[in-house]
Amino acid sequence: MAAPLLINCQHGLGDNIYSRPFVRAASARGPVYLATPWPELFEDLPVQFVEPGTRLRTQAKNVALQQRGRWVRPPAQARSVRVSYGAVQFRNGINIARSIESALPLRGAPFVFDLPPTGDAPITARKPVAFVRPATVRREWFNSARNPKPEYIAAIAAELMTTHHVVVVADLEDGVEWAEGQLPPHHQAFLRGELPVRSLLALLAAAEVVVGGVGWIVPASLALRRSAFIVLGGHGGHNAPALITDPRMDLSKIYFAHPTEYCRCTDMKHNCTKEIPDLLLKWDTFRHKRFRPF
Incomplete structure (x- = not known):
């Protein structure tokens, strides 16, 4: 051994x-x-x-x-x-x-990208759940450059309000981590880290769609095989889709909405260009062509 x-x-x-x-x-x-x-x-x-x-x-x-x-x-x-x-x-x-x-001597090992069983979701809803992660910044790792424009996440959440039970999830604390701009519209919110990690992942696993910027929701959605609409901001030198995914993962359920001029910088505080004038067209592509209509 x-x-x-x-x-x-x-x-x-x-x-x-x-x-x-x-x-x-x-x-x-x-x-x-x-x-x-x-x-x-x-x-x-x-x-x-x-x-x-x-x-x-x-x-x-x-x-x-x-x-x-x-x-x-x-x-x-x-x-x-x-x-x-x-x-x-x-x-x-x-x-x-x-x-x-x-970092590990694993040549030839199988690649299994998953998560443990999550258990039941911590909420009940009459409509399908949309898990929405707002754009936030935190003092410990201040990376405003990678965030999308917060109004873009809000626009998609607004589109979902009539068809889904929209849940916004974050772990905010005054002076430590805060939302950029206004929070997206929602039916329910967990904004102060109320959900322990098992419940957090169970909620995401129960969601019909996940919406937000680059962050932990990308690998979690891929591992749990959830449909995810990821709105890109900037800082693409560290956060481009090709860097944060791998061809061995099931990428069939994820869609990255790119800015018109996707900034490939590596500066976490750079004022990246983040404009996506056709955001709602990209959203419709995601909804109607790549996946079944919600």
Whole structure:
């Protein structure tokens, strides 16, 4: 049997969803100890969890929710690896999945992109659910450049208000994370991180459509095979669709609405051009041609 492996995940929710296929593959080859703030994403896999050191707000909140018995100490002989991606890989056209994969000796391993069973949705609704993620910025990782224009998300949410139960989800805190512009119209909202991660993913899994900008909803929608309309902003040097997806994923249900002049910058505070004058035409393409009408 292979020597124990300590895998140190990046701390973002989306980062951990991207890491799951490779954690699964590694655990099939030998004992895996996984340092992650999101053990819920891996609890169906034969891994043991190591408490991560993090001061990031959302991640620290989830760590604090765990029972102490969740965490173990890795054996001294465990080989430690850190999975990551960033500017160097993106400059070379290497997507997130391939970047994470390269940190682990997994050549030839099957690529299974999924999530554990989510359980029942935390809401009931008479109409199909639309999961809407508003454009937000946070002090810890201030990236206004990648956000789409907030009114674009609001416009799609408004289109859905007559046919769907629109739910807006965020984790806002004054001075720490806040919405850009006005929140999209909605029937129901969870705006203060009320949903623990299992419930959050169960709500997304129950949604007929997911709408928002680039972020964790992209890998979550792909893993849960939800129809997703992703409105791009800028910062395309790190967030272009080819970098945040992988051909091995099922991309048949996702649509990226590109600005007319998609900015390929790598500056998180750049004033990118984000105009999409034909947004509603793109939305109609998504609704009527790529998928069944809602």
